[in-house]
Amino acid sequence: MNCGIVVFPGSNCDHDAYTAASSIGNARYLFHKETSIPSDIDCIILPGGFSYGDYLRCGAIARFSPLMKEVVTFAHKGGLVIGICNGFQILTEAGLLPGALLRNSSLSFICKDVYLKTENNATSFTRTLQSGQILKIPIAHGDGNYFAENETVKRLEGEGRVVFRYCEQNGNVTKNANPNGSINNIAGIISEAGNVLGMMPHPERYADSALGCNDGIAVFTSIAETLAMKKVG
């Protein structure tokens, strides 16, 4: 696994993403002004933060970074891309994932641990998880309220593209477990081709047991396994 972690002005989870990715494979930072992605990079991480100060809309300006043009091309060629928190917002603004992230329904910035239900473990990002497995993962966002048109949501649900859903500790998906008002408790979705994942929770922040929980490392081990299988294939 050779992960490229894109650093925008205002990214603040790039170091955590680097630490998590480099505990499994190789990682390096990619500056947003770069105009190409090194040929050995096989996974791109758009980390959390407040790219470009969240001006206008979260993720709206980052989409126009020179490197983002390359990320879009990389994704269209089937390269693995994961957007976490602000990275998810950038992916929706760039049109790599459907929908948008609205202001949290409480209007508050929420920073706490939540529980996620693994709705689809047959993806490149979740293959080391069990179906229905519950993960404890932190969230830290003000705009994580996933919204899409009814038809889009129906399609996402019907095609198994809702990968993670906010749930109670026991796995029940309830209104109480929904921290931000997201439609159908959606916490993470995947692209139609299955190579782009966006999620608001931060797996990289719980990727080492020294932090009290390492539930998030499964996302990184899944990516590494997927890439190893591709190489063998």
Added chain:
Amino acid sequence: MNNFHAVVTITLRKGILDVQGKTVEHALHSSSFSSLSNVRIGKHVEMNVVADSEESAFTQIDAACKALIANPIIEDYHITLHKTEVA
């Protein structure tokens, strides 16, 4: 060529719950402004544009709105144009 001044007003699309608008509305209702309703909070963006006609100016601003200034999945926008003497 002519100079125009554009004002773009962006609001959440009708049908999407405007939590800020609702919160302000509740505050107004508890401050004796009970006859006010349907409060919507939005953004106000101003810019100058040089174009050979008002139609061309509008087309340029509209394209900018679609590309960046508004997100049509969640937002509506309204453009107001005025011809000005200086850019």
